[in-house]
Amino acid sequence: LFTRGFTLFKSKKDELPCENYMAEPISGYKALEGQGLEMKFKMEKLCMTIQYKLCRELAAFEPDVEFRVDRWERVEGGGGVSCVVQDGKTFEKAGVNVSVVHGNLPPSAVSQMRSRGKDLPSEKSLPFYALGISCVIHPVNPFVPTLHFNYRYFEVDNGSGDSIWWFGGGTDLTPYYLNESDVVHFHKTLKEACDSSNITLYPKFKKWCDDYFHITHRGERRG
Numbered sequence: 183l184f185t186r187g188f189t190l191f192k193s194k195k196d197e198l199p200c201e202n203y204m205a206e207p208i209s210g211y212k213a214l215e216g217q218g219l220e221m222k223f224k225m226e227k228l229c230m231t232i233q234y235k236l237c238r239e240l241a242a243f244e245p246d247v248e249f250r251v252d253r254w255e256r257v258e259g260g261g262g263v264s265c266v267v268q269d270g271k272t273f274e275k276a277g278v279n280v281s282v283v284h285g286n287l288p289p290s291a292v293s294q295m296r297s298r299g300k301d302l303p304s305e306k307s308l309p310f311y312a313l314g315i316s317c318v319i320h321p322v323n324p325f326v327p328t329l330h331f332n333y334r335y336f337e338v339d340n341g342s343g344d345s346i347w348w349f350g351g352g353t354d355l356t357p358y359y360l361n362e363s364d365v366v367h368f369h370k371t372l373k374e375a376c377d378s379s380n381i382t383l384y385p386k387f388k389k390w391c392d393d394y395f396h397i398t399h400r401g402e403r404r405g
Contacts, residue, residue: 202230202231202234203230203231203233203234203263204230204233204234204237204251204263204265205251205253205263206253207226207227207230207263207282208226208253208255208260208261208262208263208280208282209223209226209282213226214226214227214230221335221337221347222311222313222335222337222347225313225314225335226280226282226313229280229313229314229315229333230263230280232315233263233265233278233279233280233315236278236317237249237265237278240267240273240276240278240319241267243270243272243273244267244270244271244272244273246270246271247267247268247269247270247271248267249265249266249267250265250266250267250268251263251264251265252264252265252266256283258283258285259283259284259285260281260282260283260284260285260313261281261282261283262279262280262281262282262283263279263280264277264279264280265277265278265279270322271322272321272322272323273319273320273321273322274320274321274322275318275320276317276318276319276320277316277317277318277319278315278316278317279315279316279317280313280314280315281312281313281314281316282312282313283311283312283313284309284310284311284312285309285310286307286308286309286310287307287308287309287310287338288307289304289305289306289307292304292306292307292308292338295338300338300346301340301346302338302340302341302346303340303341306341308338308339308340308341309338309339310336310337310338310339311336311337311338312334312335312336312337313334313335314332314333314334314335314351315332315333315334316330316331316332316333317329317330317331317332318330324358324359325358325359325361327355327356327357327358327361327364328355328356328358329353329354329355329356330353330354330356331351331352331353331354332351332352332353333349333350333351334349334350334351335347335348335349335350336348336349336350352387352390352391352394353372354391354395355368356404369388372384372388
């Protein structure tokens with residue numbers, strides 16, 4: 183189902199596969215160049231750029247550990263770039279992954295989307311395009327929290343040649359030993375990012391996350 187290509191690099195010692203990305207984008211370099219890009223290509227370019235910048239930051243903490251870059255392709259359509267550093271002095275394991283996949287949604291998946299309010303025809307298989315970036319960072323030090331985030335874009339042909347698209351995702355911090363200053367910094371950073379677009383976003387999105395992570399039988403939220 184997959185074809186793969188691996189690359190290894192070390193911080194400050196080896197050249198990366200390309201100047202701005204960890205590997206060749208799944209859609210190709212030319213698809214992400216120029217102005218007036220389609221939204222899906224804008225998002226892929228953003229994800230690839232974020233992956234590159236974050237991996238460089240992570241690699242700086244692990245100069246003696248090889249960072250593994252896995253560019254894979256999916257026979258059904260698309261592929262991804264997975265980047266992992268593992269068994270280092272700072273990180274037990276840290277991964278930053280980009281996936282870009284496309285194909286056809288089965289009618290059952292379309293029905294699920296309809297139940298969530300998406301305006302799509304029923305009983306039909308529809309072309310889709312999905313991409314995103316995800317990251318999980320597990321530090322060696324138990325007093326440093328685990329961090330996770332994923333941000334994604336989904337596009338579906340509505341059956342008449344037009345597409346509907348939307349964004350999704352979220353982030354969470356998981357402390358093993360609670361340090362309130364970490365939590366304050368985490369939420370302050372998120373609030374500043376949200377406020378830069380609209381001051382109503384942070385309280386709205388935080389409530390979504392609080393509800394999503396709520397563990398009913400324990401009366402608390404995880405992460």
